[in-house]
Amino acid sequence: MKFIHFIWDFDGTLFNSYPLMAEDLALALKSLSLPVPSGEVILEKLKATLREAAYAFSNGDDGLTEEILLKYAYYADKRSAKNIPLYPGAEDCLVKIVSQGGSNYIFTHRDKSAIEAIESKKLSSLFTYCITKEHAFPRKPSPDALNHLIEKHNINKERCCMIGDRPLDMECAKNTGISAVLFDPENYYPSYKADFRFRDFKTLMEHLV
Numbered sequence: 001m002k003f004i005h006f007i008w009d010f011d012g013t014l015f016n017s018y019p020l021m022a023e024d025l026a027l028a029l030k031s032l033s034l035p036v037p038s039g040e041v042i043l044e045k046l047k048a049t050l051r052e053a054a055y056a057f058s059n060g061d062d063g064l065t066e067e068i069l070l071k072y073a074y075y076a077d078k079r080s081a082k083n084i085p086l087y088p089g090a091e092d093c094l095v096k097i098v099s100q101g102g103s104n105y106i107f108t109h110r111d112k113s114a115i116e117a118i119e120s121k122k123l124s125s126l127f128t129y130c131i132t133k134e135h136a137f138p139r140k141p142s143p144d145a146l147n148h149l150i151e152k153h154n155i156n157k158e159r160c161c162m163i164g165d166r167p168l169d170m171e172c173a174k175n176t177g178i179s180a181v182l183f184d185p186e187n188y189y190p191s192y193k194a195d196f197r198f199r200d201f202k203t204l205m206e207h208l209v
Helices: 018-031 039-046 050-057 062-078 090-099 113-120 144-152 167-176 201-208
Strands: 005-008 103-107 129-131 160-164 179-183 196-198
Touching (some): 018 039, 018 062, 039 050, 090 201, 103 144, 113 129, 160 167, 167 179, 196 201
Parallel strands (some): 160 179, 179 196
16 A cells, blocks of 8 residues: 555545535525525535635625524534445445555544444444544644644554545645645546545545555
8 A cells, every 4th residue: 555544534535425515505595595506606615614605605794604604503413424425435445445454534624423424334443533523623724633643643644644625635634744635526626736636436546555
């Protein structure tokens, strides 16, 4: 394997959660009698961050942004984490990494629902450690969470990568001094300079695992 330690983002990387997030954000906007853009527009805004999407749809109104986020949380909390689908090939990739002596980790801004989703797919044994919102680390691209993980597990940075779907994840990896691997199935960031990039898990396994 090119790498031994694989640190994964959750939303939009291992789990194809953005369509469900877009539905919940659309419900939040509708409940506040705000215009509801197309699903494609909502997805595009979500690729930055949820807060940035809410801010955009509030037309820069901080108070309304918070209302949108609260409504979004209401609808998101009603959705069972077990319904969040994995990307095709993700489980095979995780299994292959572990079978070859490697380790998988999670660093996500999502709350414990990420753990619940992993448990619902019976994947817990494939992860060494998961950092979620409850750990209260500074948000990406701060390296604090990754530095904690690397120190805790005595990880060799040269054999470690962070895999995510946004430039935010890539900057976090770079700030930590590990390789940045961009998963971009919809080709949102064709010109972004990541260390490695892939659009499906078959390609990732062929080149990195």
